[in-house]
Amino acid sequence: MRARVTVMPKAGVLDPQGKAIGHALANLGFAGVGEVRAGKVIELELAESDPAKAKAQAEEMARRLLANLVIESYRVEIA
Amino acid sequence: MRARVTVMPKAGVLDPQGKAIGHALANLGFAGVGEVRAGKVIELELAESDPAKAKAQAEEMARRLLANLVIESYRVEIA
Amino acid sequence: MNAAIIVFPGTNRERDMAIALERAAGRPPALLFHRETELPRGTDLVVLAGGFSYGDYLRCGAIAAHSPIMRAVREFAARGGHVLGVCNGFQILCEAQMLPGALLRNASLRFLSMDCHLRVERAGTPFTGRWQQGAVFRSVMAHGDGNYFADAATLDRLEGEGLVAFRYCDARGEATAEANLNGSARNIAGILSPNLRVLGLMPHPENYVDPLLGGTDGLPLFESLVDALAAAPA
Amino acid sequence: MTADSAPQPLPAGRARQLAAEFGLTPEEYGRVLAILGRVPSLTELGVFSVMWSEHCSYKSSKVWLRELPTRAPWVIQGPGENAGVIAIGDGLAAVFKMESHNHPSFIEPYQGAATGVGGILRDVFTMGARPVANLNALRFGDPKLPLTRRILDGVVRGIGGYGNCVGVPTVGGEVNFHPAYNGNPLVNAMTVGIARADRIFTARATGVGNPVVYVGSRTGRDGIHGATMASAEFSADAEEKRPTVQIGDPFTEKLLIEACLELMATDAIVAIQDMGAAGLTSSSVEMAGKGGMGIELDLDAVPQREEGMSAYEMMLSESQERMLMILKPGREAEAEAIFRKWELDFAVIGRLTDTGRIVIRHKGAVEADIPLAPLESEAPLYRRPTAETPKPPPLDPASVPDPVGIEEALRRLVGSPDLCSRRWIWDQYDSTVGGQTVRRPGAADAAIVRIEGHRRALALTTDCTPRYCAADPEEGGKQAVAEAWRNITATGATPLAITDNMNFGNPEKPEIMGQFAGCIRGMAAACRALDFPVVSGNVSLYNETEGRAILPTPAIGGVGVIEDAARAIGLALVPGCELVLVGAT
Numbered sequence: 019m020r021a022r023v024t025v026m027p028k029a030g031v032l033d034p035q036g037k038a039i040g041h042a043l044a045n046l047g048f049a050g051v052g053e054v055r056a057g058k059v060i061e062l063e064l065a066e067s068d069p070a071k072a073k074a075q076a077e078e079m080a081r082r083l084l085a086n087l088v089i090e091s092y093r094v095e096i097a
Numbered sequence: 098m099r100a101r102v103t104v105m106p107k108a109g110v111l112d113p114q115g116k117a118i119g120h121a122l123a124n125l126g127f128a129g130v131g132e133v134r135a136g137k138v139i140e141l142e143l144a145e146s147d148p149a150k151a152k153a154q155a156e157e158m159a160r161r162l163l164a165n166l167v168i169e170s171y172r173v174e175i176a
Numbered sequence: 177m178n179a180a181i182i183v184f185p186g187t188n189r190e191r192d193m194a195i196a197l198e199r200a201a202g203r204p205p206a207l208l209f210h211r212e213t214e215l216p217r218g219t220d221l222v223v224l225a226g227g228f229s230y231g232d233y234l235r236c237g238a239i240a241a242h243s244p245i246m247r248a249v250r251e252f253a254a255r256g257g258h259v260l261g262v263c264n265g266f267q268i269l270c271e272a273q274m275l276p277g278a279l280l281r282n283a284s285l286r287f288l289s290m291d292c293h294l295r296v297e298r299a300g301t302p303f304t305g306r307w308q309q310g311a312v313f314r315s316v317m318a319h320g321d322g323n324y325f326a327d328a329a330t331l332d333r334l335e336g337e338g339l340v341a342f343r344y345c346d347a348r349g350e351a352t353a354e355a356n357l358n359g360s361a362r363n364i365a366g367i368l369s370p371n372l373r374v375l376g377l378m379p380h381p382e383n384y385v386d387p388l389l390g391g392t393d394g395l396p397l398f399e400s401l402v403d404a405l406a407a408a409p410a
Numbered sequence: 411m412t413a414d415s416a417p418q419p420l421p422a423g424r425a426r427q428l429a430a431e432f433g434l435t436p437e438e439y440g441r442v443l444a445i446l447g448r449v450p451s452l453t454e455l456g457v458f459s460v461m462w463s464e465h466c467s468y469k470s471s472k473v474w475l476r477e478l479p480t481r482a483p484w485v486i487q488g489p490g491e492n493a494g495v496i497a498i499g500d501g502l503a504a505v506f507k508m509e510s511h512n513h514p515s516f517i518e519p520y521q522g523a524a525t526g527v528g529g530i531l532r533d534v535f536t537m538g539a540r541p542v543a544n545l546n547a548l549r550f551g552d553p554k555l556p557l558t559r560r561i562l563d564g565v566v567r568g569i570g571g572y573g574n575c576v577g578v579p580t581v582g583g584e585v586n587f588h589p590a591y592n593g594n595p596l597v598n599a600m601t602v603g604i605a606r607a608d609r610i611f612t613a614r615a616t617g618v619g620n621p622v623v624y625v626g627s628r629t630g631r632d633g634i635h636g637a638t639m640a641s642a643e644f645s646a647d648a649e650e651k652r653p654t655v656q657i658g659d660p661f662t663e664k665l666l667i668e669a670c671l672e673l674m675a676t677d678a679i680v681a682i683q684d685m686g687a688a689g690l691t692s693s694s695v696e697m698a699g700k701g702g703m704g705i706e707l708d709l710d711a712v713p714q715r716e717e718g719m720s721a722y723e724m725m726l727s728e729s730q731e732r733m734l735m736i737l738k739p740g741r742e743a744e745a746e747a748i749f750r751k752w753e754l755d756f757a758v759i760g761r762l763t764d765t766g767r768i769v770i771r772h773k774g775a776v777e778a779d780i781p782l783a784p785l786e787s788e789a790p791l792y793r794r795p796t797a798e799t800p801k802p803p804p805l806d807p808a809s810v811p812d813p814v815g816i817e818e819a820l821r822r823l824v825g826s827p828d829l830c831s832r833r834w835i836w837d838q839y840d841s842t843v844g845g846q847t848v849r850r851p852g853a854a855d856a857a858i859v860r861i862e863g864h865r866r867a868l869a870l871t872t873d874c875t876p877r878y879c880a881a882d883p884e885e886g887g888k889q890a891v892a893e894a895w896r897n898i899t900a901t902g903a904t905p906l907a908i909t910d911n912m913n914f915g916n917p918e919k920p921e922i923m924g925q926f927a928g929c930i931r932g933m934a935a936a937c938r939a940l941d942f943p944v945v946s947g948n949v950s951l952y953n954e955t956e957g958r959a960i961l962p963t964p965a966i967g968g969v970g971v972i973e974d975a976a977r978a979i980g981l982a983l984v985p986g987c988e989l990v991l992v993g994a995t
């Protein structure tokens with residue numbers, strides 16, 4: 019199975035990267051761009067073939083390593 | 098509309114970060130983890146309300162700034 | 177030599193670079209803010225200095241590559257102007273597609289601040305005139321993303337056309353894997369444009385121009401430029 | 411906006427309960443009631459609690475700090491401002507200070523250490539100096555523990571991540587390991603800057619009517635007090651519990667440095683202070699207080715990153731990369747142009763008054779109205795009981811067996827975590843940016859950084875040996891100062907002054923306060939003997955986990971000057987030279 023873990027800065031946490039990207043897009047002439055948030059995505063090949071188990075496994079990985087729960091939240095998708 | 102631009106290292110481009118994550122997961126005792134790729138995700142608030150137009154706009158942003166096509170590929174989702 | 181250093185928000189080695197240019201040329205360079213749209217009249221060398229332009233957010237050099245002054249820099253280069261990009265400057269030149277390839281995270285995933293040795297792979301250019309082919313000199317590196325990448329065809333073309341300017345090597349001049357601290361493809365530390373007038377490199381020759389501050393190993397690069405620009409005024 | 415309604419007091423019982431949650435003792439809360447003559451509003455209670463916190467008031471340490479010598483003919487500014495200032499010749503001044511970010515670095519090592527560096531940089535450029543060097547003093551737990559490795563890795567990355575990006579070289583530091591720091595690492599960061607001796611800026615606000623100006627990043631709900639939970643009950647949207655860590659943005663800091671120094675080259679600024687801990691509260695209260703002024707703030711004008719922030723939240727936010735300035739009248743446009751050029755927020759958020767009060771308005775209501783003089787003069791000050799550390803018996807060399815032989819012992823020592831090479835750490839710090847680093851980490855006993863355009867250079871070091879302080883606080887305090895002095899001297903430079911960072915456990919325990927007092931006594935004696943005054947510093951108390959305190963750790967940051975950088979001496983042995991041992995062994 020493939021798991022995709024998306025890790026984003028928590029709501030309210032300063033996201034300097036997102037801010038810089040938003041500025042840059044505006045400077046490039048893109049209009050109508052509101053808030054921009056930048057995060058990470060980690061795609062994993064898992065040997066596990068049961069989707070529910072794969073998801074549980076990826077979630078544990080997110081909690082223990084991939085996301086910093088003090089400042090980030092995560093989301094797991096299985097494909 | 099919200100656009101989500103996912104930027105991943107192209108196949109064939111070294112991904113030291115993905116590799117390091119793979120190692121770290123193995124060290125933590127996670128078994129059955131195959132290839133790991135690490136990329137970025139940029140979430141944008143767009144004023145555009147037409148999904149097709151929003152997608153086209155986000156794709157142009159990806160091509161011009163958000164992804165470096167020498168080393169990265171991108172995917173746009175609209176929500 | 178009428179050099180202009182471009183200062184982007186987050187550029188931080190412009191002072192180091194100004195000192196090196198002044199030492200070689202006997203006059204201080206102009207400092208130009210990123211929002212300018214034109215180079216000062218008579219500019220014959222544009223320098224993109226090290227630092228963290230725009231915080232190096234998104235990708236190193238990516239946002240700077242799109243700033244207003246870069247259009248003028250691109251046109252200047254297209255007219256045959258000399259452009260030097262060091263560290264973040266090299267990253268910007270790649271992001272602006274003025275040089276091929278890209279700079280990835282260091283293979284160790286760590287910032288590397290240390291001495292390195294470079295071998296001159298192409299002497300006789302405006303940047304390397306004072307060195308012999310194969311000369312080895314010391315430089316200092318200070319970057320998190322200096323791992324040069326290009327696809328095999330591009331690398332072959334660069335090598336075939338003699339556009340690799342410098343390679344990481346050990347003190348004896350061997351381009352070993354151990355000397356390739358950041359993991360660059362084929363130990364490449366710096367590359368040239370086809371007309372040999374645009375150079376991008378990761379290490380900082382500008383930090384070795386004073387015997388008191390670690391030596392003068394980097395000085396020949398700036399003296400070469402002085403020679404070249406005196407010979408062929410812009 | 412007129413002198414309208416009074417602030418809305420909290421219900422009395424609720425106020426008493428919150429005061430306790432915010433860390434005020436019943437006696438301290440009694441003083442609040444006496445000063446105001448009524449029950450405080452939430453915002454007022456927030457202001458009192460942060461101003462009277464250990465962190466801002468130095469209530470447990472102040473009486474002891476007064477024993478440190480702070481004067482010398484070359485001292486321009488001793489303790490009491492954002493940083494200390496000394497004359498270093500050629501009409502120049504060195505501006506420096508050390509500050510701790512211990513707890514945040516335990517919660518989130520990368521951001522904790524990074525924002526620690528950011529904060530100390532602001533303390534220095536606030537005074538008009540361009541930062542030219544960073545140093546640090548770090549203590550970690552048992553190196554065998556995975557947690558220690560994780561914290562060490564994050565802290566080192568954070569220090570590098572911030573310092574490298576702002577372009578200030580990190581040129582020195584020190585690291586120790588001991589299980590006493592397992593749950594309580596120490597991250598002390600020091601910045602040194604250079605200014606013209608006749609162009610030093612201070613936080614003393616003067617001039618009735620002068621505008622109060624906010625610059626830098628926007629205010630968010632970052633790191634609001636330990637009181638986030640309590641305050642959540644007062645905000646309409648009970649969102650997910652907010653993290654109390656702040657995120658650093660070194661890019662914005664770099665812009666802030668350039669913009670501030672550009673404005674400082676004009677004569678538009680009356681006073682300036684960074685927003686550190688309890689940002690808007692401490693900066694506005696301290697600036698007005700130092701100038702004997704009153705101050706009015708209109709929080710609607712504060713640049714905000716999040717919606718719906720309350721006055722309480724804005725006054726206590728610890729968002730990074732922000733400064734507060736008092737400008738001369740009519741100079742707003744000129745200043746604004748500079749900050750806009752550097753793409754930073756700029757807002758006039760208030761005026762100085764002659765009322766001697768801080769008045770905070772938000773959405774048409776007065777949220778706080780506090781007399782400033784008693785906020786300072788009535789601030790709690792404690793001479794807490796101390797217990798002497800029992801002197802350990804002298805060690806008889808004969809009582810220590812030699813199980814391994816001298817060669818193996820040496821090998822073990824050199825390979826031990828406390829003595830092994832720190833190269834892995836400093837290789838991650840840009841030590842050359844700025845182009846003035848004469849001696850990098852590892853090259854000499856003190857780092858040598860030349861002053862651009864001069865022959866003169868600074869010699870910089872950080873030192874402390876906590877186990878000496880634990881065994882004998884007074885001797886350990888002396889030793890830390892003496893070591894800094896020796897390290898500077900060993901490079902050929904003249905030691906001039908120090909900053910310190912006093913890291914200790916719970917001051918309410920007599921044995922801890924005894925360690926503190928002992929270290930101060932020793933430091934003071936050494937400073938006096940060596941003519942090596944203290945010009946700035948920082949105190950970090952309550953460094954305990956589960957009742958176990960860290961080792962007493964008075965980290966010393968020393969600054970010296972060498973007139974000709976070319977004469978600085980390094981560590982490397984030169985072939986053919988003789989080795990000479992000086993002093994009794």
Ligand SMILES: Nc1ncnc2c1ncn2[C@@H]1O[C@H](COP(=O)(O)OP(=O)(O)O)[C@@H](O)[C@H]1O
Nearest residue numbers: 489490491492533686910912944946947948949
């Ligand atoms: N251990 C100390 N020795 C000398 N001075 C100190 C010490 N601790 C704090 N100070 C001084 O007390 C003042 C307040 O310090 P601090 O609150 O850390 O500053 P900031 O407002 O920048 O956080 C500063 O001027 C500082 O130099």
